[in-house]
Amino acid sequence: MFNYESYLRLDKFPLIWCSGCGDGIVLKSMIRAIDKLGLSKDDVCMVSGIGCSSRLTGYVDFNTLHTTHGRALTFATGIKMAKPRLHVIVVTGDGDATAIGGNHYIHAARRNIDITVILFNNFIYGMTGGQVSPCTPKGKRASTAPYGNFENAFNISGLAQAAGASFVARATVYNAVQLEKLIQRAIERKGFSLVEVLSPCPTAYGRRNREGTPVDMILQQKETTVSVAAAEKMSAEELEGKIITGVLTDVERPECREEYQKLIDSFRKEG
Amino acid sequence: MAEETLRRKREAEITINTAWCKGCVICVELCPEQVLVMERGKAKVAHLDKCTVCGLCELRCPDFAIVVVDKNKSPKTGE
Amino acid sequence: MAEEKKIKVLTGNEACAEGALAAGMRFYAGYPITPSSEVAEVLAEELPRLGGVFIQMEDEIASMGAIIGASLAGTKAMTATSGPGFSLMQENIGFAAMAEVPCVVVNVMRGGPSTGLPTLPAQADVMQARWGTHGDHAIIVLAPFSVAETFDLTVRAFNLSEQYRTPVILLLDEIIGHVNERVTIVDPGSLEIFNRIVPSDPPDQYKPYRHTESGVPPMIAYGEGYRFHVTGLAHDETGFPTNSAAEIGRMLERHHRKVEQARDHIVQVDPFMMEDAEIGIVAYGSTARSARHAVRLARETGKRVGLLRLKTLWPFADEEIRSYIGQVKSWIVPEMNLGQMAHEVEWALAGSAPVTRLNKVNGDPISPPEIYQIIPG
Structure with a gap:
């Protein structure tokens, strides 16, 4: 149906991810979105941190940068500020972006710098073996929460909204068509854009929490999510335990690099 | 590369790259028409005649291991 | 037109900023810290006038990440800090060493450990400058003793960084950073400036970590038609991660060799x-x-x-x-x-x-x- 090959580094396949991991479905959606937008591969710079999802940058034929844990947005900020013509896309996970990289995450959103973040939320640290993350739901088990997580979880999208991002959306791998469209809109929207994707981790999260097979986990996304439109008609009680998907924020706001360019241009006029 | 290509007289062509398939069963279970089955831990086309070329298996395969082609249409491609 | 030579009275921190601009630095990211903040303050004023970028980041970790990103995008980049901030930068200094990204890190040394003596001098980061980040890595560290020399060695820090594809650390101390002295500012055109060697290979043959005789692989910026991968993981010539013991050993040996065999030029x-x-x-x-x-x-x-x-x-x-x-x-x-x-x-x-x-x-x-x-x- 879609030929992904021209976007892939085929000699690096098969993918490192476990059987049934949702990350590959996100990767495919990203490629389709970039293709729909008609971006030149030379003008796309994809930056990732550390963790399962961050391995993505090794598989795609763009300008790619695999950085340190939590720091992808800092490198991406340098790239975007130095060479604004590049489309900078950051690939990160829930632990990478909201624990070790939490500070960078809110500040990149606050600056509203034109970076698109695809945040793979699998509720767990997959690569290191299933430790609890800031996004592990309360009560769920992890290798470092063997009696159940006693902490509260972050609302990743809410953080970006509160910090001032232009575009915030949440999606699932179950609805990969919607995911692709949201990624497309996120890249199109100038400013900090986030797509939080719920991506099942059957190995480190699902097994420990008796969530069943990869198929069960994907189908469960259909049950636990409601669209923004449907959520508007639901009461607080009805929304309990539900995750809202779709576009949560989409506004035009001054973008960081463009604002800086105005400053540079003001001196050029003077000079 | 281990590839298995099955064709039918109508439009569908399903290619499964067994070297990349990790046997997650997503394609098999989420196919609305039960076109696919598992065999020795890998997905396999069993009932090509039932395929409606909806592409859901390809869309949801995390490993780029299934390619569905409607032979009456040219495939979408980038670049 | 400005005269060829200008006499200015500057502090070491100001001379450092001037030297960086003369060397062609057009991207600065930093975080406020005593006694280095004047470097940032001068550059916040000057860089936009020159079409360059100044950005104050959320911390020193981010500052270091941002300058690596900017350097990979093809811009000469710098950050400046002091003890506690230098500690925070160590992680990404290691990345710059591993991924061979030219950049200059200025550390205006103050008393430590920890918050220590924010406004008083020390020279106790000498070993941290050499070995602060984990793992064996090549590094170049320069230490000026006057304001005038701070200008010169800042220019040299960029030249060495570009020539050897390595982070270069410029160690000032609080006294050098804050003392006022006369500096003769030369015409930037008369300075010897080294810019990174770009590849002569076409994109499909480009190896970002090619084993060259000098030990320094040619480097192209992102977005110039060469699509390559950069990682902090051990990698081979192509830039992709490898588990091959031979490739890993060869790469790390080259990192050291490129600096060691040029030591007569550097020292x-x-x-x-x-x-x-x-x-x-x-x-x-x-x-x-x-x-x-x-x-x-x-x-x-x-x-x-x-x-x-x-x-x-x-x-x-x-x-x-x-x-x-x-x-x-x-x-x-x-x-x-x-x-x-x-x-x-x-x-x-x-x-x-x-x-x-x-x-x-x-x-x-x-x-x-x-x-x-x-x-x-």
Whole structure:
């Protein structure tokens, strides 16, 4: 149906991810979105941190940068500020972006710098073996929460909204068509854009929490999510335990690099 | 590369790259028409005649291991 | 048009900013910290006028990440900090070393450990500058002793960084950072500027980590039609992660070789009255100013003392020190730490001459009389 090959580094396949991991479905959606937008591969710079999802940058034929844990947005900020013509896309996970990289995450959103973040939320640290993350739901088990997580979880999208991002959306791998469209809109929207994707981790999260097979986990996304439109008609009680998907924020706001360019241009006029 | 290509007289062509398939069963279970089955831990086309070329298996395969082609249409491609 | 030469009175921090601009630096990311903040303040004003980018990041970790990103995008980039911030930068300094990304990190040394002495000088980050990030890595560290030299060595830091594809650390100390001195600003056009070597290969043949004779692979920026991968993981010539022991060993060996085989170009010392010296002082940074004064005082009383001042701290000037074996009978190493460089001097001399340490870590600079007093004879 879609030929992904021209976007892939085929000699690096098969993918490192476990059987049934949702990350590959996100990767495919990203490629389709970039293709729909008609971006030149030379003008796309994809930056990732550390963790399962961050391995993505090794598989795609763009300008790619695999950085340190939590720091992808800092490198991406340098790239975007130095060479604004590049489309900078950051690939990160829930632990990478909201624990070790939490500070960078809110500040990149606050600056509203034109970076698109695809945040793979699998509720767990997959690569290191299933430790609890800031996004592990309360009560769920992890290798470092063997009696159940006693902490509260972050609302990743809410953080970006509160910090001032232009575009915030949440999606699932179950609805990969919607995911692709949201990624497309996120890249199109100038400013900090986030797509939080719920991506099942059957190995480190699902097994420990008796969530069943990869198929069960994907189908469960259909049950636990409601669209923004449907959520508007639901009461607080009805929304309990539900995750809202779709576009949560989409506004035009001054973008960081463009604002800086105005400053540079003001001196050029003077000079 | 281990590839298995099955064709039918109508439009569908399903290619499964067994070297990349990790046997997650997503394609098999989420196919609305039960076109696919598992065999020795890998997905396999069993009932090509039932395929409606909806592409859901390809869309949801995390490993780029299934390619569905409607032979009456040219495939979408980038670049 | 500006005149060819301008005399300015600057602090070391200001001269550092001026030197960076003269070297072609057009991207600065940093976080406020005493006693380095003036570097950022000057550049916040100057960079937008020159079409460059200044950005204040959320911390020093982010600052280091941002300059690596900017350098990969093809812009000469710098950050400046002091002790606690330098500690935070270590993680991404390691990335710059591993991924061979040119960049300059300025550390205006203050007293430590921890928050320590924010407004008082120290020279206790010498070993951290060499080994602060984990793992074996190549690094170049320079230490100016005057405001004028801060300008020169900042330019040189960029040149070395570009030439050898490595992070270069410029160690000032609080005294050098804040002292006011006359500086002759030369016409930037007259400066020798080295820009990274770009590949001559077409994109499909480009290997970002090619094993070249010099040990330095040509480097192209992102977005120039060469699509390549950069990672902090151990990688092969193509830039992709590898588990091959042979490839990993070859790469790490090359990282060291590219600096070690160029050490004669990189290492600079400034001998002062060393021609007939029987007593040698090894000093660097602001302590070298006191040492010069002490040498003059001692010469007045007929003592044959000289100063071997280190402008390059790493790679270490071991050969230069050893060249005095037989002539210099004893050495003195004054420094504002507990003997970090003295240990290196002792190692270089391997017992061939005694080394007297003079150490101070209370925030007071080492004065000329303190050095003079321990000069034997």
